[in-house]
Every structure is written in C-alpha cells, then in structure tokens.
Amino acid sequence: MTAGIEEFVARGVRPGRRWRAALRRPLALLPLGYLALLVTGSVLAPVLAPDSPVATDLDDVLAGPGPRHVLGTDALGRDVLTRLMYGGQISLLHAGIVVVTVVGVGVTSGIVAGYLDGWFDRAFTWVVDVLLAIPVLMTLLVVLAVVGEHQTVVMVALGILVSPGLARVVRGATLAVRKELYVAAARVCGLPHHRIVTAHVLPRIAGPIIVQVSLLAGGALLIDAGLSYLGFGAQPPDPTWGDMIAQAASVIDRQPWLLVPPGVVLGLAILAFGLLGDVVRDATAERTEPRHHLPRPPAPSLTPRDEPSTALLSLRDIEVTLPGDLVVVAGADLDIGRGEAVALVGESGCGKSITGRAVLDLLPAGGAVTAGSLHFDGEDLALAGPRAVRALRGSRIALISQNPVGALDPVFTVGHQVDELVRLRHGGTRARVRERTLALLRDVNLREDVARRYPHELSGGMAQRVAIAMALAGEPSLLIADEPTTALDASVRAEVLALLRRLRAERGMAILLITHDWAVVADFCRRAYVMYAGHIVESGPVGELLTRPRHPYTEGLLGAMPGRAPRGSRLAAIPGSVPEPGHWPRGCHFAPRCPLATAECTAAPVPVAEPAAGHRTRCLHHAKLSPGGERASA
Numbered sequence: 001m002t003a004g005i006e007e008f009v010a011r012g013v014r015p016g017r018r019w020r021a022a023l024r025r026p027l028a029l030l031p032l033g034y035l036a037l038l039v040t041g042s043v044l045a046p047v048l049a050p051d052s053p054v055a056t057d058l059d060d061v062l063a064g065p066g067p068r069h070v071l072g073t074d075a076l077g078r079d080v081l082t083r084l085m086y087g088g089q090i091s092l093l094h095a096g097i098v099v100v101t102v103v104g105v106g107v108t109s110g111i112v113a114g115y116l117d118g119w120f121d122r123a124f125t126w127v128v129d130v131l132l133a134i135p136v137l138m139t140l141l142v143v144l145a146v147v148g149e150h151q152t153v154v155m156v157a158l159g160i161l162v163s164p165g166l167a168r169v170v171r172g173a174t175l176a177v178r179k180e181l182y183v184a185a186a187r188v189c190g191l192p193h194h195r196i197v198t199a200h201v202l203p204r205i206a207g208p209i210i211v212q213v214s215l216l217a218g219g220a221l222l223i224d225a226g227l228s229y230l231g232f233g234a235q236p237p238d239p240t241w242g243d244m245i246a247q248a249a250s251v252i253d254r255q256p257w258l259l260v261p262p263g264v265v266l267g268l269a270i271l272a273f274g275l276l277g278d279v280v281r282d283a284t285a286e287r288t289e290p291r292h293h294l295p296r297p298p299a300p301s302l303t304p305r306d307e308p309s310t311a312l313l314s315l316r317d318i319e320v321t322l323p324g325d326l327v328v329v330a331g332a333d334l335d336i337g338r339g340e341a342v343a344l345v346g347e348s349g350c351g352k353s354i355t356g357r358a359v360l361d362l363l364p365a366g367g368a369v370t371a372g373s374l375h376f377d378g379e380d381l382a383l384a385g386p387r388a389v390r391a392l393r394g395s396r397i398a399l400i401s402q403n404p405v406g407a408l409d410p411v412f413t414v415g416h417q418v419d420e421l422v423r424l425r426h427g428g429t430r431a432r433v434r435e436r437t438l439a440l441l442r443d444v445n446l447r448e449d450v451a452r453r454y455p456h457e458l459s460g461g462m463a464q465r466v467a468i469a470m471a472l473a474g475e476p477s478l479l480i481a482d483e484p485t486t487a488l489d490a491s492v493r494a495e496v497l498a499l500l501r502r503l504r505a506e507r508g509m510a511i512l513l514i515t516h517d518w519a520v521v522a523d524f525c526r527r528a529y530v531m532y533a534g535h536i537v538e539s540g541p542v543g544e545l546l547t548r549p550r551h552p553y554t555e556g557l558l559g560a561m562p563g564r565a566p567r568g569s570r571l572a573a574i575p576g577s578v579p580e581p582g583h584w585p586r587g588c589h590f591a592p593r594c595p596l597a598t599a600e601c602t603a604a605p606v607p608v609a610e611p612a613a614g615h616r617t618r619c620l621h622h623a624k625l626s627p628g629g630e631r632a633s634a
C-alpha cells in the first residue's frame, strides 16, 4: 500500500464522514452560524430592520443602546442596527464579487496550468510571477481614480489583483494530483479532461482552495471597509461597515460606543472566515498529500520492415523521444494478433512500459513518438490524431498497471468508480449502470459487496481484480497489462493470471503482457518480444525462446532465472547494468555486456536476422548459441 493509502487506513476516516464530522465541530458551527446570521440579516434587512437606513432623528443623536434603538444612533440620529444590516448588503456583496472573481480567474487558471503542464504552465508561471510583483494597493488606487464610482468594477479589479497568489497554490496542488496513478488511470479509461478535473482533481484540491478563499473573503471585507473608511467606497447615504467606522471615528470623543457595533461585526466576520478556513484545512489536510508518482519508461522492437501486417496492433520502427531529445525506444517493431497473448520481456529500464504507453499516447510530459508507425485494427494512429487515440483508451484498448491500489481514487468507493466508466461507455439508468458494474465485479470473481468498499479496504489481489473489471468496462479488444502481478504474492499472482487467461478466452481479447518474469511469460503467452536498452533484440514463440534463445541477452536473462541454476550452484547474472538512454553504444546496445561481442557489433547498426520461421534476432553471432542456451564453440 502507498503512504497515502496507509494514512487513510490508519485514520480510518472516509472523506464524506470527515467533512460531516468536521462541520459538526463547535469550531465550525460557530463561524458558520455567525456568517449565516450576517447574510440572513443583510438580505432580509428590508423586512427585519427596525427602521429605514436613511431616516434621521435629530432629537436623538449619538444615543447609546436603549429600548428604542437597540444599538443606539449615529451623529444624524440614524438607527445603528438598521444601518449595520443594510451595510452588510454592500460589504458582503463586495466580498462576494472579489471571491467570485478570484475563483473564476485564480482557481480556473491554476487548475488548467497544473493539469495541462507543458508550455501553458510555463507561460502561466511567468505571468503569475509578473503579476505578483505588482503592488496591489497602489494599482487599486489607480483603478479607483479611473472608475471609482463603479464599485463592482473596483471589486473585480481587486479580485484579479489578488488572484495570482491563489492561482499559484491551486496550480501546485493540481500538479501533485495530476501525477497520481488514478488520474493516469482515468485518462487511460478515456474519461474526458473536464470529467477527470471535476471528478478526480477538484475533490482532492477543494480543501486548499476553500481555505484560501475563506481567508481572501475576510481580507476582501477588510479592504472594502478600508476603502469606505478612506471615502472610496459606496457614497452616502448608502451605509457600509467601513463608512460607519469612519463616522464613528469622527465622533469618538463624544460617543465611543458608536465604534463598537461595526467594529465588532466586521472583526467577527473576518475571524469567522479565518476559523472556517482552519476547520476545512484540518478536515482536508490528508486528502491533499501527494502519494507516489507514476510514469516509468518502456521500450524496443525487432521485426522485418515493409511487411504488411494484419495484426490487431502493429508497431513498426517506433522511436520514442522524451524531453531533452532523449531517445528511450529506438526502432521497435511489435505485432499482436486478435485474441493473442504476447509478452514484452526485459530488465528494468529497457523501455517496455514506454512502448506500451506510446500506444495509448500516455507518454511522460513532453514525450512523443518521433518516428515509425502505429496501426491499431488497420488504422494508422499517427494519421488518426490524438483525439482518436484518446477515444481508443479504455474502450478498445485498456491498460492495467502493477499498482492497482494507486490507480484507484482513494476518495470514492469501488462501485462508484466502476459505475463511472460503465456510464461513460454504455450510458443507461442508474440501476442499469449498477447492474453492469456488479456483473463486471462478479466476472472478475469479486463479491458484489466489494462495490461498497473504498480502495484502502482492498487487498492487492482484490484491487487488481477491480482494475481489471474497470478495464473490461469498455469491452476492449486489447489489454496492455504492465507488470500486473509484480506486486502480488505467488498464490494471488496465479489467481490473477488464471483470471486474465479466462477473460481472454471468453472475450477474445488480446493481451500485451509487460513483464520481467519468464515464469509468467511461459505460463501465459505463446509469443514474446525481448527488449534491451530501447531495442527489441529477439522475438519468437515462447517455447523456442526458452529452449533455443538466439540472442545472448535472452540467454543471459534465462540463465538468471532461479529455477534454471543447478541445485547448490550460484545464480548466474548478466554482468553490468542496462545503459541509460543517451549512453547507448553504437550498433548492438548489449555489446558491452555480451560475452560474444566483437568489434563488428559496435561498428554499425545490427540488422535483424530470422534464423527460424517467426524467430528473429538482432545478433550477428546468433549461430554461436546452441539449443539449451549453451554456447557452441566459435
């Protein structure tokens, strides 16, 4: 389980409950009640106020609290309570305008920048840095000088001026959530961006946003009062809290009490917003903790060129480049037939995952397929464009990863998450959607009550079954399974593999199994591709690869399998490690670790040979490898 999930488990609190529990605390009820009172009193002032806000009584000026005027009268004999209630209309409205502007500008731009990343984010960061350098009060005074009589415009300007700070916070929070596996999983499932943002990103970042907005609301009230105090606010006789404070200050020597009602009302309102922010922060702190990050790379290929392919998925000479002109997959060819199970095998860092993700256009930010062609079901994905590729995700091509718990959104139940995909793919009434969800859960051997559980309540095997159920929602014809059993123990691994095997047989679904485990390959696939440092170095029927490898790398991998070492002997290992992209040798990438390497191997790119039908290798010395993996004498 990830740290974030463990935390959920440790606290044992579900998000909905946490919110409800938080809002029931006295610390939350007090500010909420007070703010509700202010809003109600202001909105209903024409009905509830004891007097008119402009009615004067020159016989009763500067009176203290009494039976006729509960909070006394001002210098013109106007009822203070009435003016407080009417004043709240303007002050709260102004604060509301600032809040709406800040949310509209700051929150929206922050989410878009954090979610899209890339050039938009860079431009956003630059603009925000510039805006943050502009002094707010000075600029506001300029705005007042130009459009001072239009208070709404002034408040919108104030909102825009304070937006960059919030936008930066929101962008940071979005960026962290965007890297979560479940957000990537939602993209894989083909959820549109606006749905991912509203369903998965916003709930996670709502806490920090509400905290910031509540503080800003208090700040906006204060600034509005300050402007009124200085005479820049709503003009008399309209009452505002700031204006009432200014008038009270001018007669403080004769009636100090006059300062108390507006001062206390304003001070408590600011305090209430601050307290509310604290409560929300406490309730949501754990929800904004980033967990682990997602992508790792995949890799290579090897098959004859110009060969027309009738495969379901066909990659030809694929090159994948990551930012910094880093080529991580070079010239990879790979074919998967309909209903076929094919493995992509290799050590960590060879480029297996990147190859799989390239098919779904799910490369790390800035990564791209820079050469070669990708055909799915006869359609050229490069010509079809990113929109068409996105449409394939989750519908005709699905992906499951080795970390299923991380691929599930921790704040929603399993049923809710499967429902969402079923609704997206098939539509229908709520009952019909749930019916399909339960059928999918049964199909992956899960009990129906699992639908009510949260991801942290699942074991690794159950979570992987849920991930498989979600992948099946779109009835895909190809499932890319990226190390689906690596994180599971041996018995659960066997169950998950058996489940995949059954689903493949029942649904005629092709599976690309990315793994480094030959036992899983032998158990599950008929054909395999072996990948090394961005190249596919060997491909062919699994039986042949196991008994007669035609590449020293495959031979080395097989030799390192624990079951292959004679009892009591040391486990063989390939000396050295996979070179990093950017540090690949010329010609054969495996040459520095290869016992058969000669100068020829690094002189030029190694061509693909086909020593047996359907069995291909990128090795000049494959003939020196004899059956069983023992080297023939040169």
Ligand SMILES: Nc1ncnc2c1ncn2[C@@H]1O[C@H](COP(=O)(O)OP(=O)(O)OP(=O)(O)O)[C@@H](O)[C@H]1O
Binding pocket: 295, 296, 297, 298, 299, 322, 328, 346, 347, 348, 349, 350, 351, 352, 353, 354, 355, 364, 365, 516, 580, 581
């Ligand atoms: N986001 C990234 N930024 C930079 N380099 C990356 C990124 N993702 C992957 N790579 C690099 O691409 C190469 C291929 O990685 P990939 O994850 O495809 O390997 P893999 O064979 O799937 O390994 P594993 O089994 O560990 O996942 C690696 O050298 C890796 O360092």
